[in-house]
Every structure is written in C-alpha cells, then in structure tokens.
Amino acid sequence: MTDMTKEELHRGLADAVVNMDEATSARLSEEAVERRYDAFEAIDHGLAKGMETAGRLFEEEEYFVPELLMCADALNAGVDILKPHIKRGKQDIRCKIVIGVISGDTHDIGKNLVKLMLSSSGFEVVDLGRDVPPQSFVDRAVEEGAGIIMISSLMTTTMEGMWEVVRMLEERGLRDRIKVAVGGGPVSQGFADKIGADGYSPNANHAVRLAAELAATLA
Ligand code: B12
Numbered sequence: 001m002t003d004m005t006k007e008e009l010h011r012g013l014a015d016a017v018v019n020m021d022e023a024t025s026a027r028l029s030e031e032a033v034e035r036r037y038d039a040f041e042a043i044d045h046g047l048a049k050g051m052e053t054a055g056r057l058f059e060e061e062e063y064f065v066p067e068l069l070m071c072a073d074a075l076n077a078g079v080d081i082l083k084p085h086i087k088r089g090k091q092d093i094r095c096k097i098v099i100g101v102i103s104g105d106t107h108d109i110g111k112n113l114v115k116l117m118l119s120s121s122g123f124e125v126v127d128l129g130r131d132v133p134p135q136s137f138v139d140r141a142v143e144e145g146a147g148i149i150m151i152s153s154l155m156t157t158t159m160e161g162m163w164e165v166v167r168m169l170e171e172r173g174l175r176d177r178i179k180v181a182v183g184g185g186p187v188s189q190g191f192a193d194k195i196g197a198d199g200y201s202p203n204a205n206h207a208v209r210l211a212a213e214l215a216a217t218l219a
Contacts, residue, residue, distance in 0.1 A: 004031070006035075006037050006041075009028055009031060009032055009035075009037065009042070009046070010041070010042060010045045010046035010049070011046070012024070012028045012046070013025060013028050013029065013032075013042060013046030013047050013049075013050065013078060014046050014047065014049040014050035014053065015050065016028060016047075016050065016074055016078070017047055017049075017050025017051055017053075017054060017071050017074045017075050017078075018050045018053050018054055018057070018071065019074075020067065020070035020071055020073070020074055021074055022073055022074045022077040023077075024074075025047065025074040025075065025077045025078040026077045026078060026081055028046075028078070029042065029047075029077070029078040029079075029081040029082050030081055032046075032082065033081065033082065033085050038087070039082040039083070039085035039086045039087070040082075040086050040087070040116075040117065040120075040204075040205075042078075042082055043078070043079055043082055043113065043116075044113075044203070044204065044205065046078070047074075047075045047078045047079060047082075048075070048109075048113065050071065050074075050075065051071060051072070051075055051109060054067070054068055054071040055068075072109060075109065079112075079113075079116075083116060086116065086117075086120040087120070088120050088121070088122070093121070093122050093123055093211075093212060093215050095123060095124075095146075095147045095148060095211070095214075095215035095218065096123075096124045096125075096126065096144055096145060096146040096147060096148075097118060097123050097124070097125045097126070097146060097147070097148045097149075097150055097211060098125075098126045098128060098137060098140050098141045098144060098146040098148070098149050098150070099111060099114065099115050099118070099125055099126070099127055099128065099149075099150040099151075099152070100127065100128030100129060100130065100132035100136075100137060100150075100151065100152070101129070101130035101131065101132060101151075101152045101153065101154075101184075102132060102134070102151055102152070102153045102158050102159070102161040102162055102165075103131055103132055103133045103134065103158065103161050104131065104155070104157065104158040104161065105130065105131060105152075105153055105154055105155050105158040106130045106131055107130070107152075107154035107155070107184075108129070108130040108152070110152055110154065110183070110184055110185075110204070111127075111130070111152040111184075113204040114150065114152065114183065114204045114207045115127055116204070117204040117205060117207060117208050118150075118207065118208060118211055121208045121211075121212075123208075123211060123215075126140065126144050126146065128140060133161075134161050134162075134164035134165045134168055135168065137149050137151065137165045138165060138168045138169060138172065138174070141174075141178050142172075142174070142178075146178065147177070147178060147179060147214075147215060147218045148178070148179045148180075148181060148211060148214050148215065148218075149165060149169075149178055149179070149180050149181070150180075150181045150182075150183070150207070150211070151165060151180065151181070151182050151183075152182075152183055152184045153182070153184040153185075153186065153187060154184045154185045154186070155185075155186065156186045159184070159186055159187060159191065162180075162182050162187075162195055162197065163195040165180060166180055166195050166196045166197060170196075177218075179198040179199070179214040179217065179218065180197045180198050180199075181197065181198060181199040181200065181201065181207070181210055181211065181214060182195070182197045182199075182200055183200060183201050183202070183207060187200060188200065198214055198217075199213070199214055
C-alpha cells in the first residue's frame with residue numbers, strides 16, 4: 001500500500017479515468033477498499049469526477065468518442081471493485097423503482113450510479129437499461145407494481161421523451177399511483193416542474209433522499 005491520503009487517492013482515481021488507465025483505476029479502488037475508505041465517496045469524488053474532466057476534454061475537442069469509451073471502461077473497472085463495499089442503508093423501504101435511460105440516449109454511467117445507490121439503500125430496483133421507449137417505462141412499472149419511475153437523460157435532444165412518460169401515465173389514470181423522478185446532465189428542477197414530474201435530483205446521493213420522500217407520499 002502507498003501512503004496516499006484519501007484526497008490523494010480520490011485524485012488518483014479521477015486521473016486514472018481521464019488517462020483511460022483501467023489497471024490504475026482497479027488498483028486504487030482496491031486500495032480504497034483495503035483502507036476502508038467510503039466506497040461511494042471513492043466513486044463520486046474520484047471516478048465520476050474523472051468522467052467530468054473527460055467531458056470537458058470532449059467539449060474542447062481534445063477527446064473524442066473512442067477516448068470517452070476508454071474512460072468509461074476505466075471508471076467501470078473501479079466501480080466493479082467498489083460496488084460490493086458500498087454501505088447499505090438501514091431504512092426498510094418497501095417501494096419498487098423502475099429506472100432507465102430514455103429512448104435515443106445510450107449514456108448510462110449516471111443511471112448506473114443512481115441505481116447502485118438506490119439498491120444499496122434498500123430499494124428494489126428494476127433496471128430497464130438504456131434507449132428505453134416511454135411506453136416501456138409505463139408498461140413495466142405497471143407489470144412490476146412499481147411506485148416510482150426514475151428516468152435519466154444526458155442529451156437535450158432526448159429529454160422530451162420524459163414528458164411522454166408523464167403524459168402516458170396521465171392518460172392511463174396512473175398519475176396518482178406512480179411517481180416520476182428525472183435527472184441527468186441537461187435536466188433541471190425547472191424542466192421537471194415544466195413536464196409535471198414529481199422530483200429532480202442533480203446526483204446519485206440526493207436521488208436516494210428524493211426516492212425516500214416520494215415513497216413516503218405513496219405509503
Ligand atoms: C461519457 C459520455 C459518452 C459515452 C457514454 C458511455 C456510457 N456508457 O454512458 C459515449 C462515448 C458512448 C458517448 C456517446 C455520445 N455522446 Co456523450 N457524453 C459523455 C460525457 C462526457 C459524460 C457523461 C457521464 O457519464 N457523466 C458522468 C456521470 C456520473 O454523470 P451524469 O450522467 O450527469 O449522472 C449524474 C447526475 O446527472 C444524476 N443523474 C443521472 N441520471 C439520473 C436520473 C435520475 C432519475 C436522477 C434522480 C438523477 C440522475 O446522478 C448521476 C450520478 O451522480 C458527456 C458530457 C457531460 N458533461 O455530461 C457527453 C455528452 C452527454 N455526450 C454528448 C454527445 C453529443 C454524444 C454523442 C451524440 C456523440 C457522437 N457524436 O456520437 C453520442 C450519443 C450516443 C447516444 N445516442 O446516446 C453531448 C450531448 C449534447 C446534447 N445534445 O445535449 C454531451 C453533453 C457532450 C457535449 N458537451 O457535447 N458519450
């Protein structure tokens with residue numbers, strides 16, 4: 001083991017993602033586990049921060065899609081090691097959540113982190129994956145008896161699909177029984193209000209609180 005502080009280790013994880021370095025991402029994640037550092041913090045303050053920087057490099061046209069894919073591989077190598085060590089929440093929430101990325105959109109890193117936090121906190125989560133048509137969110141929520149639909153969108157061009165989900169729930173008279181929460185890069189509280197969603201969260205940590213609040217309104 002090295003003598004890195006927690007902050008240095010987080011920085012190392014972020015750099016490993018930016019440098020597309022899966023081996024270092026995995027090694028430092030193992031080190032975080034050995035040192036009993038908070039596993040989600042290592043993901044959130046380390047690996048995800050690296051992805052943010054990669055996003056900036058993409059905007060500056062220094063990185064392109066192939067680089068981003070390799071950054072995502074490095075992030076996932078670390079997440080796989082840290083995942084089993086995320087502290088499980090104590091609350092006993094009996095609410096099923098259907099989660100997915102809206103149609104036309106294949107960005108699923110953020111959605112996967114939200115899912116990870118929700119399931120670690122005791123929620124039963126049904127993951128529909130990415131590029132999910134609005135109709136499938138509604139149909140699966142009904143089939144599964146879910147109380148909450150959580151939708152992710154990373155692109156301005158796909159976020160309108162979230163509106164469709166709310167509209168379909170209204171049409172089917174399900175709006176009171178199924179809550180809708182939205183999130184992802186271009187999504188804001190203002191957008192959530194505009195489409196009539198029940199909640200918005202800017203990150204995975206807050207998404208857990210939001211889900212608990214929405215679940216309480218269903219009880
Ligand atoms: C990584 C990445 C990719 C990877 C995705 C890999 C994967 N498996 O996800 C790859 C390389 C495949 C990719 C492809 C493309 N991408 Co891209 N990509 C990104 C990038 C750099 C980072 C996204 C990310 O993972 N962030 C890290 C995670 C942790 O953050 P997050 O997703 O925001 O999630 C957090 C919160 O938002 C929140 N959250 C997320 N979802 C939800 C849901 C709920 C319910 C809640 C409550 C909270 C919540 O919690 C999460 C964790 O804290 C962004 C830039 C950016 N700044 O976002 C561009 C970006 C999203 N991509 C963009 C583009 C244009 C594309 C492509 C079209 C490029 C191309 N020419 O092919 C394709 C699109 C393919 C498609 N149809 O989906 C644009 C979108 C522009 C727009 N229209 O809005 C962006 C903004 C880059 C840019 N500035 O131009 N991309």
